[in-house]
Amino acid sequence: MLHARTLGPLLTLLTLTLGCQPKGIPLGDDTGPGAYPATPAVTVTGGALDPLLGTELVVATTSAHGSTVRLTVLDAAGSVVRTLADGTAMVETVPWDGHDDAGTPEPVGTYTVEAELLDADGAVLTTASADAWIVRVGVLSGTLGGDRIPLIWHIGDGPGHYWEEDAAGTTFEISAIDDGATATALPSTWDDLDTAPASHVDSSLPAAFPFDAVPTLALLAAGDYGEAPVELQVSGWGAPQLVNSGDTPVFTRDAPLAAGPSVVEETLTLTWSVDGATVGVQTVPVRIYATLGEPGFEEVGAPYEPWVAAIDPALRAITGVEGTDEAVTSALTEWIYRDLGLAYDTQYGASAYTQYSGRGYNEAEFDFTGFLARRNGSTVNCSDCASILEAYADMVGADLSYTIILQNFDLNYIKAIGGADYTHCPFGAGGCGFSYHAVTTPDETATIYDATLALDGDDDPGASPFTELLVQQISGDEYLERLVMDGQSSYNYTQKETLR
């Protein structure tokens, strides 16, 4: 049973005070907590309760010195259903659990709490009363809205297995607010990044928005409120709203989602109240991917949407960076280069996940599904690294394209992904050049990002010592100067990749 003190902060009590000064009753000491009031008086406080949410109505009364209190609950017909106190001196608070004197739950409805102040002979000196309600409250579903970006799950092993989220679809849902005996808990977050749940029911699904968006939350209210003026509030999502069962109030977040691209994991706190008194509190966790903006792909629809399994780790990796294309792409470049456990194929420079469907190096086709599962291992080449960087960047809302540097040129010193040392012969003796090299660009090769290798950033990129320079927002001209020791080199086949 909840003690009044634990519920105290939750309750804003409706108070009705009636007082009188009967003869023969000495005045008491009215200083200090728990003291009798100087004036014989009775005060009773009403409110509301939802027995399935575990709340109780706390009825507060006071009485004067020498008097006693009888405290009862009456139903709408005026019949006493519960006697909370009878002839009790100095009643301060009494909880009511919504049951009658026989322990049977009372139905949803409007009740009256009545306090009678009795003298020493049991005569009623005065009375006070207040309304009380039993309600059953809850939400059946919640839908995040606004500038929501559709997510997809990529399921199974094969390309082409997608579950595309309906961007207007529910974020969480339960089949019923209770089973008649207990309240149904709101769902926990769906944590499997690879596979969508078998049902929205009993799952809180992730959603995606631009980081500076102000999402809305539509809640489907359910339950039985009787005639009680029920209000619902979501902490941090605007003011309380008066609701009826079946309504779909829409709440707007008080602030933009995040300061930059990140994963926002928060608990929505839903507070039900009647006349300002809290009836119950429900919580539901949500995971929101705060992206830079709409995906950078040219094509729309699956698979050219953020994949849950891709943006979750990517956004966590770049949390804290500024919300600009440059900062995000630079951070992703470093993340791929340093943290994904990839290593350059120093034997052959073979691609593991990228193929070209068209003539030359046109129509780069990236098996992102296979990459996420590392089906072909973690040994990659430049085509793979460019594909990986473009895919992640485009999914979190930056805009990158693929471009190919041709052809058969010798290298200055580089440190290939997964490598420990600088070399200008990544394939060993006799292998001191690239037949081609794939990189990414946001602006038709004016600027280059490359997760395959780090350049030597000092004044002489063709000799030691070496100063590590990650290829983050480097001009296209400078990139070629630092990369190429000898041979013709130029950018070709700038394109958007195809995802599988």
Next chain:
Amino acid sequence: MIPLLLLAPAFAAGIHAGIPVHQRDLGDPAFQSAENGWTAPLATGDGFVRVYVGRDESTATDWFLRQREGFSRLIPDYTFRDQAAGDGVGVLLFRDGNVAVMVRSEAGAALAIGESLAARIVDGPPSLSFATLQRDESGWTVVAPGAAFVQTRGGGVIQCGNLPAGALPAAELGPPPIQPCGWTTRPDDVTAWDNYGRATVIH
């Protein structure tokens, strides 16, 4: 008695149906596109194969050349079947008629794996039109009996019975039994592969 050989359909020399996509020494096949065929990791986990079945030798040769260009380091010619490149150790890229294969083996077994796959090439017609798009009152459905995998792009998707409310399959959920999905509007493309890796595309 008529020799059985005479009853078998005649195909041009070097024209094959493909290679069975399910092999004990390979992982599950992943179907990429009609232009790039299918891939599978080695069951040993130290490499992978790419297999392409072209409609003729010319398309397989194009694939062979594209694959070869995909190496950042030039790989040498190799002698194997109709056309080959690599060293037979870590890499073997070869073509046999309209079938082309790339093997990448970190264990240095590229030639052995290539020989094994080449021995499993099955003769037959290079393509089958076994997938169709059919329309009825409720919309469009893909009918591809015996397909190893069906992939679609575009179209207004009808929710599958076993998918979450609001979670729509953007592409058909192969392998068979194919999920009872449909489309309210016609998919832009349908690609179906059979068990020999032959692809049929409906645009």
